[in-house]
Amino acid sequence: MSQYAKELEVAQLAVQRAAILTKRVFHEKAKGTVSKDDKSPVTIGDFGAQALIISALKANFPEDEIVAEEEADRLRGDPQLQDTIWELVRSTGLDDPAAERLLGGALADKAAMLDVLDMGKSQGGARGRIWAIDPIDGTKGFLRGGQYAVCLGLMVDGDVKVGVLGCPNLPVDDAAPLTADMGAEGQTDDEGRGVLFSAVLGQGAASRPLGTGALVEPRKRIAMRPIEEMAGATFCESVESGHSNQGESAQIAQRLSITNPSVRMDSQAKYGSIARGAGDIYLRLPTSKTYQEKIWDHAAGDLIVREAGGQVTDTLGRRLDFSKGRTLAENKGVVAAPAAVHGQVLKVVREVLKL
Numbered sequence: 478m479s480q481y482a483k484e485l486e487v488a489q490l491a492v493q494r495a496a497i498l499t500k501r502v503f504h505e506k507a508k509g510t511v512s513k514d515d516k517s518p519v520t521i522g523d524f525g526a527q528a529l530i531i532s533a534l535k536a537n538f539p540e541d542e543i544v545a546e547e548e549a550d551r552l553r554g555d556p557q558l559q560d561t562i563w564e565l566v567r568s569t570g571l572d573d574p575a576a577e578r579l580l581g582g583a584l585a586d587k588a589a590m591l592d593v594l595d596m597g598k599s600q601g602g603a604r605g606r607i608w609a610i611d612p613i614d615g616t617k618g619f620l621r622g623g624q625y626a627v628c629l630g631l632m633v634d635g636d637v638k639v640g641v642l643g644c645p646n647l648p649v650d651d652a653a654p655l656t657a658d659m660g661a662e663g664q665t666d667d668e669g670r671g672v673l674f675s676a677v678l679g680q681g682a683a684s685r686p687l688g689t690g691a692l693v694e695p696r697k698r699i700a701m702r703p704i705e706e707m708a709g710a711t712f713c714e715s716v717e718s719g720h721s722n723q724g725e726s727a728q729i730a731q732r733l734s735i736t737n738p739s740v741r742m743d744s745q746a747k748y749g750s751i752a753r754g755a756g757d758i759y760l761r762l763p764t765s766k767t768y769q770e771k772i773w774d775h776a777a778g779d780l781i782v783r784e785a786g787g788q789v790t791d792t793l794g795r796r797l798d799f800s801k802g803r804t805l806a807e808n809k810g811v812v813a814a815p816a817a818v819h820g821q822v823l824k825v826v827r828e829v830l831k832l
């Protein structure tokens with residue numbers, strides 16, 4: 478068996494099961510939005526998906542630590558919200574009994590769900606096996622009816638070894654071109670959509686359709702698109718201007734003679750898209766001096782892009798360092814591009830950002 482085969486299987490199934498839950502919420506008008514202390518939104522989908530993923534990890538790797546975005550504190554004083562989430566969690570499972578069994582089956586009760594939700598408070602760091610979970614990345618996109626991703630990565634001694642991204646609203650077809658409206662709101666039709674990206678360090682990156690039971694076969698290798706002419710490249714960037722500086726991104730595109738409009742979409746769907754050659758370059762340019770990127774926003778995507786033939790660094794050319802705790806404390810922004818042109822892109826990023 479190849480290294481990390483069990484981790485890869487469990488991670489893909491856990492993400493697939495959580496995505497069944499997020500899709501149920503996605504199609505409801507009321508998504509149970511709660512505001513967090515930092516004013517960012519969180520929904521019943523985020524809580525439910527996190528509970529399902531942690532319970533699958535604990536069933537298989539009880540000793541591993543977990544860094545997860547959400548916590549149960551906000552729910553403890555709100556029995557109604559607890560009930561709504563529990564109803565979702567209780568009634569969501571894979572439709573393949575063996576796969577569901579592998580994930581440990583259903584949680585016992587509401588109290589167990591709250592306990593499990595709080596098992597993601599590890600401080601991270603440079604030692605041991607640590608999973609990073611973003612149950613819904615791009616929550617704003619999720620609320621808008623756009624792109625979002627269910628994200629899971631395994632770090633061992635600070636290095637990402639396994640990465641999985643479930644992207645329910647991306648085209649299932651790896652060859653589907655990126656379109657400007659891909660991140661747009663109002664995606665209501667699941668037909669032809671839903672992809673599960675995955676990678677293991679040193680073993681390449683792959684995709685398969687996002688299913689509802691056992692993993693859908695085959696798992697197909699993906700690769701970034703070789704860029705022959707920089708002028709023909711396409712940028713992927715955040716929808717929210719507060720998450721990445723879109724003005725600087727436009728200046729960088731101009732200096733690289735890129736004329737294609739950049740494709741804006743929420744979440745790590747950007748990493749998945751460029752990894753399969755639908756789009757080429759993902760820039761995340763800091764909008765504040767103090768914001769530290771969260772490890773769960775990048776762990777899976779960083780590995781998937783590098784295993785697909787890309788290079789991922791920050792705006793100063795340093796590899797993303799996942800060993801510093803819950804945030805990428807030693808990095809500023811992200812520059813992801815095919816390895817062959819990454820240096821060229823980084824040079825222009827540094828010129829424009831005056832770094």
Ligand SMILES: Nc1ncnc2c1ncn2[C@@H]1O[C@H](COP(=O)(O)OS(=O)(=O)O)[C@@H](OP(=O)(O)O)[C@H]1O
Binds near residue numbers: 546715765
């Ligand atoms: N100021 C600032 N700068 C950079 N990043 C920030 C910032 N504030 C929040 N976040 C994180 O952005 C995550 C969503 O990133 P996206 O690339 O999906 O942004 S966007 O929605 O497309 O605009 C989002 O992840 P989720 O909360 O999981 O949606 C946040 O962790």
Ligand SMILES: [Mg+2]
Binds near residue numbers: 616
């Ligand atoms: Mg969030």
Ligand SMILES: [Mg+2]
Binds near residue numbers: 613614773774
């Ligand atoms: Mg996120």
Ligand SMILES: [Mg+2]
Binds near residue numbers: 523546611613614616
């Ligand atoms: Mg999130």
